[in-house]
Amino acid sequence: MSQVILDPRVAPPFPKAALPVLRNPQLRKNVAHATDVIQAKRARLVAEKTDWQELRTAAASIKDEALANLDGYLQQFEERCVAAGGVVHWAWDAAEARRIIIDILREEQASDVIKIKTMTSGEIELNPALAAAGIEAIETDLAELILQLGQDEPSHIVVPALHVSRSQVREIFARKMGLENLSDDPQTLAAAARTFLRKKFLSVPTAISGANFLVAETGSVAVVESEGNGRMCLTLPRTLITLAGIEKVIPRFKDLEVMLQILARSATGERMNPYTSVWSGVAPGDGPQKFHVVLLDNGRSAILGKHTERQTLRCIRCAACLNTCPVYRQTGGHAYGSVYGGPIGAILTPQLQRLEHAQSLPYASSLCGACYEVCPVKINIPEILIELRAQVVNKERKKVARFADPMYLGMRAANWFFTDSRRFRFAQKWARIGLRLFTGKDGWIHSLPSLGAKWTMTRDLRGLPQQTFREWWAEQPKEGR
Amino acid sequence: MSTLLSSRTLILDRLRTATTEATPQEPPKSLRQYLRSGNLSAVERTQLMAERLREYDAEVLECEPQHQLDAIADRLRASKRLRFVVPPGLTSSWLLAGFDWKVDNGLAHDAIEQCDGVVTEAFAGVADSGTIVLHHSATEGRRVISLLPDFHLCVLRASQIVATLPEYFDLCTRIPPIATYISGPSATADIEMTRIKGVHGPRFLNVILVHDEAITNTAIAQGRSR
Secondary structure, eight states, X not given: XXXXXXXXXXXXXXHHHHHHHHTOHHHHHHHHHHHHHHHHHHHHHHHXXXXXXXXXXXXXXXXXXXXXXXXXXXXXXXXXXXXXXXXXEEESSXXXXXXXXXXXXXXTTOSEEEEOOOHHHHHTTHHHHHXXXXXXXXXXXXXXXXXXXXXXXXXXXXXXXXXXXXXXHHHXXXXXXXXXXXXOOHHHHHHHHHHHHHHHHHHOOEEEEOOSEEETTTTEEEEEEXXXXXXXXXXXXXXXXXXXXXXXXXXXXXXXXXXXXXXXXXXXXXXXXXXXXXXXXXXXXXXXXXXXXXXXXXXXXXXHTOTTGGGGGGOOOOOHHHHHOTTHHHHOXXXXXXXXXXXXXXXXXXXXXXXXXXXXXXXXXXXXXXXXXXXXXXXXXXXXXXXXXXXXXXXXXXXGGGGGOHHHHHHHHHHHHHTOHHHHHHHHHHHHHHHHTTBOTTSEEOOOOGGGHHHHTXXXXXXXXXXXXXXXXXXXXXXXX | OHXXXXXXXXXXXXXXXXXXXXXXXXXXXXXXXXXXXXXXXXHHHHHHHHHHHHHTTOEEEEEOGGGHHHHHHHHHHHTTOOEEEEOTTSOGGGSOTTSEEEEOSSOOHHHHHTOSEEEEEOSEEETTTTEEEEOOOTTTOOGGGGTSSSEEEEEEEGGGEESSHHHHHHHOSSOOSEEEEEOSSOEEOTTTTOOEEOXXXXXXXXXXXXOOGGXXXXXXXXXXXX
């Protein structure tokens, strides 16, 4: 697993990265099982909500309203958060966010820091930077702990270790926690994590969290979780740092009544997640007495300026699109070469990074539309995928190297044949004769040589019929027509 | 600090340009056609709350107002625990003899960690999702006391239960500076999607539902006008 690379700048293209997973039956079984379970629970709980479509519409419109006036709402958030005792920092890119966080931790003389699961921290590759600064990051979410101790990478936005089986977890915990006689019963494994982390919660004075929502009206942050590790990190330390993408802001406290109804149902198939924490700045005598928020741009303002792509910023990271995606369900998350996998990753990564670092991702989809259907904030992912594909093609169109690309040459040739009926008939005739050699008795082509093998390697091709419709029509008696 | 200021200016400038360029003429409005309130009677609401809590593996004991103390005693004894932490504003008659009570007037984390359980009230309950709402008042306690002990006994009155989440937000005429929404005991499904009760938060959530429905409607009306 050590060869998994989740940095879009150096990760291999999607089709190449997907191959090891497709050849690993255990991994595929784990991914299929997990996504099946979440999907079934989600479907049941969405069905019981008679106003589900109205909630989706409301959620999308709340996010659109926030995005249309993002600078105003962010300033309002800043003002209210500062008034409540918080400190607000602005980070243009990942490097600046890392620097701000490390500076705060140095000022606190921190040698270690406890962390709640935050995708944004993965996006800015915070943990390696902390290690380089001599600060030990301790992941406290069970799945993140499994990955950290196993030196693995997340493969899902909500359940990051869904590709790891219980026996693998047992092996990792036994080795890293020094518990030789540990069983692989999930309850026992969770209890081991509880004991392992309890000491850290009570002794480490600094914590890092992400944010599910920033409330402009009150300067509050909302964090949604299940295990209670979040509440520990938000309550026990002296100093708390929250890292949040600028798109997390919603206008009003009351907007949570919509967001909290759709998030847990979409993410884990629960009516509500066990714990939701909401706080503004510093509460005297209760929880951390120093509170910092780092607002991260890192490519988001550029997405905001694009008409079709702006809706990407509505995303609340529920991962419903991953669980339903026929491509993700086969490949898992590592193939996407970024902490954001699945359909949302396929549109988010190429936009957050420069397109050429992730230009295979817009093609990592069958455009079936299942992701759009389940998205609780109605992001039209297929529409954005097509837009990004167009951008990839427009870039390639300008390259001289295209004349050496078989795909380009094939398309040019097809163009020449398809625009003239005589040339088309000629091609049909010779293709029929040429392919006869490869067509099996069942009428299917199972294997083609050279370039054609790229197709038949993963799927069969229907052989060409021995008669075209035009030929058949010409044979019919005139009066029968 | 000057670099921080310039990033702030840079981001806000970019956002202003982006929103003026790509925002449609008609500014988006929040479309709120979803259900605000349920049509359940007070009794049905309490029943639903109990049902949803039990689905989360919380233990629920229902009682009439005059039997509230007996119910608390029953739950405390059944827990087989001795040392309990309580918020400073909790009714003193609840601190029954035979148990070791620690009143949280700024107890250290280690002292709270040594307690076997915690007893609190709540701000509200949301029946639809089986959610207990804490605003951390003097009867609900600081966040830490309902977090570290492994056993949480929460006393919730039927008059505090609303049917839907939007109804709870309607109750918040004053927005709480801190709030915690609890839906069942701590849980995870991170290992092979098997739901495991209790990772870091209290593994045992006990709720006493006090049937004071008779005053429910007036109480909610008062709550709204507050």
